Amino acid sequence: MESLEAELDRARDLDVADLADAIESIGFECTRCGSCCKAEDDDPHTATVFPDEVREIQSEHDEEYDWRDVARPMPYGLDADEETSDRTGQTFEWALQTDGCGDCTFYEEDDDGVGACSIHGDRPLICATYPFSVALAGTSQPMGEAVDESGMVRAHECEGLGRDISRSDAEALAATLKERAITELEEAIDVRDEYRPVDADDRVVVHDSEGAKTDDGTLIE
Structure with a gap:
């Protein structure tokens, strides 16, 4: 297996x-169905958001969001107390925050059921490139296995697949897809290099590219 570098x-x-x-x-053409923004069965929506992306969302919205309004600890590896629902444990990276239904907190629907993202211009790279990913180790594969492949590009389940896309839109999406692949690998390398063991017996610890943090994004000294 090749190194991350x-x-x-x-x-x-x-x-x-x-x-x-x-x-x-x-x-591909987005139909605004909202499937990629909603909980799937009993699983809350999970889309990776990196520290710089969290801060960009905050800054572009006049700091109206604090860290926990934007991101929550990635749930994998965390334990929940059955009585209090308090979580403890260690995990890697952040997921976009969800609402009480498990949908992305930034997802909105009009009266006709047409979906929209309230931070569309500042949405994370994984959202901006869905339903596509690239076949490189160390990059994320959103929402399960690929349903179509062409060269390095993988397409994941989405009702918008198979629709005509203009060359200019395809090139813009491709450029963002390359940016995402580079960013994800840079993040993975930094997570590996910044990792250090931290006591998480009574709290949640998130390891990201900047080090170990509490669930509000504060670095643990």
Whole structure:
């Protein structure tokens, strides 16, 4: 298995035109169905958001959101007390915050059921590139296995697949997809390098690219 550094080099060498060709061949148009923003069965919506993305959302919205309004600890690896529901344990990275139904907190629907993102211009890279990912180790594969592939590009379940997409839109999406692949690998390398054991017997500890943090995004000294 190649190192994360080798995969990062491969991500930086990705050709945007080739990625756009693959996206065009698969086809995509967002139908605003909201499936990628909602809880799936009994599982809350889980989309990775990195520290810089959390801060960008905060800054672009005049700091109206605190850290926990935007992000929550990725749930994997955490234990919940059956009586109090308090969580303890250690996890890696952050997920977008959810509402009481498990949907993304920034997802909205109009009276006709048409979905919209209230932070659309500042949404995380994983949201901006859905339903696509690249086939590189160390990058995330959203919402299960791929349902279509073309070269390095994988497409995940979405009702918008197979629809016509313009070349300009495919190229823009491809450029963002490359940016995401690079960012995810840089983050993975930094998480590995910044990791250190921390006591989490009575609290949640999140390990991200900046070190170990409490659930409100504060670094643990």
